Amino acid sequence: MNSGSTRKPESTLSPRKAPLLLLLAALGLLSGCNLPSAALNPATSTLISARQTQAAGTYPSPTPIFREEPGPLQTPPSLTSPEPVPPQLPVLTPTATLEMPVPEGMRLYYSQSGDTLAAVASHFLARPSELQLPLALDEQELLPVGTPILIPDNFPAEPAYPQLALPDADILFSQGSGSLDLEAWIEQGAGYLAGYHQYISGQRMSAAEIIRLVAVENSINPRLLLALVEYRSGWLFSFPQELEDYQYPIGYYAPKVTGLYDELTVTARLLGQGYYGWRLGTLDHLTFRDDSEAPIHPALNAGSAGIQNLFAALYTPDLFWDALYGQQGFLALYTRLFGEPWARAALQGTLMPAGISQPALSLPFLPGLTWGLTSGPHISWQAGTPRGALDFAPRTGERGCYLSSTWASASAAGLVVRSQRGAVALDLDGDGDEGTGWVLLYLHLAPEERVAVGTWVEADAPLGHPSCEGGVSTGTHLHIARKYNGEWIAAEGPLPFILDGWQAYAGVSGYGGWLIRNGETVVSSATRDSASEIRRDP
Incomplete structure (x- = not known):
């Protein structure tokens, strides 16, 4: 077949002469994950290869979205080389309307899925306190879709590409x-x-x-x-x-x-x-x-x-x-x-509806054990994903890369929907679709005794043994992150990362941070600092 007009338009810059060097240098092909190795800088202690890493995880869906009954794989129609057609761009109808004139110097905006006052204010070059809306909401709270907001018009000219x-x-x-x-x-x-x-x-x-x-x-x-x-x-x-x-x-x-x-x-x-x-x-x-x-x-x-x-x-x-x-x-x-x-x-339906919250999660190791918090909130998967992951390492006296005899455990009940390349994805709503509801990703689990796909696990069930599997790693540890309806969730913000009451806070560096509960603080460290130790209640 011939793709004909589906081919890309030619750039005025020769792609061979302009290979996006600055872009790719900034991105790199490696992403980082903090590890428990002696005398390592938390920001640079470990690089995880993007070509070897893997993500997974799931949690029970508090507000289920529209779900189709299980059916056959989505197969293509009888394909021929497609003739391009103009895109049918939508006209969005907000779920709420504001029956009032828009004052001069203001813009009217209707909130969308996943919006917070803080993010909307940033988009419009404004401060959250300058936004006018009919609800009293915290600036980090998820906004109901369709909420009308009056915002100062701070743009000197209308931005292109609306x-x-x-x-x-x-x-x-x-x-x-x-x-x-x-x-x-x-x-x-x-x-x-x-x-x-x-x-x-x-x-x-x-x-x-x-x-x-x-x-x-x-x-x-x-x-x-x-x-x-x-x-x-x-x-x-x-x-x-x-x-x-x-x-x-x-x-x-x-x-x-x-x-x-x-x-x-x-x-x-x-x-x-x-x-x-x-x-x-x-x-x-x-x-x-x-x-x-x-x-x-x-x-x-x-x-x-x-x-x-x-x-x-x-x-x-x-x-x-x-x-x-x-x-x-x-x-x-x-x-x-x-x-x-x-x-x-x-x-x-709405992917990030107002009112959702993280289900109760436990620390990802068994009760009565002490592990180390080796990284605070850092990238969930690779560069470009939010600082939504935490790293923990067993405190067993061993150093470097080794197969730990200690188990990583399920932070909640769920269905294992992926178990490969060092990763386990735990689907908490149990529908078998990694793209719906809450999902937990566990990374760096060795293949030995790792839980199999299709297994239903209860909270605290063993999932696998921490190792260096699934990335370029200088020390054995466990990386855990969250997704909701396919979206990586930042550790801070409208859906804070909380494990057994310990709430995660990001530090200034890309891997620094804390867990805080009832006035007690655990500080992330790639070394065996006692301040990074966290014990799970029996």
């Missing part, structure tokens, strides 16, 4: 993402992906297996990754035209970033930087391929900010809009392949 692009659910590994039959899509596409294989950590993997791996580990939607490969290189329906293009399905053309796995890992990172940076209010502008910048429009949702951030990294401003929004752009192709994303998202 068009919504994708709903949050189409960025994330959300409901039903795991049921996409990638093998069938790729086989019917009959392009270069159909015969593609690559060795990942010594294992020969097909294109479908690689896309699925990057999707589930990074919690990124596999539909999005597959469509991006087709749009940028045409690999789903056709074959590379130049010899050097056989290594670059997305086209970063960066040293040491070659092949499907590496380029999709960087893609997931850029999507995450945009999505979570916007969600948390820490990102306010796009940086284009030529290093020019533009403010992000304050009314966008996190999903639109995520895909805009990726396309800004790939294109110069003169090509950006057509590449993403144009009639032959990515959104047109995406809609052609997978249907209307906003209609699909509407069936799923």
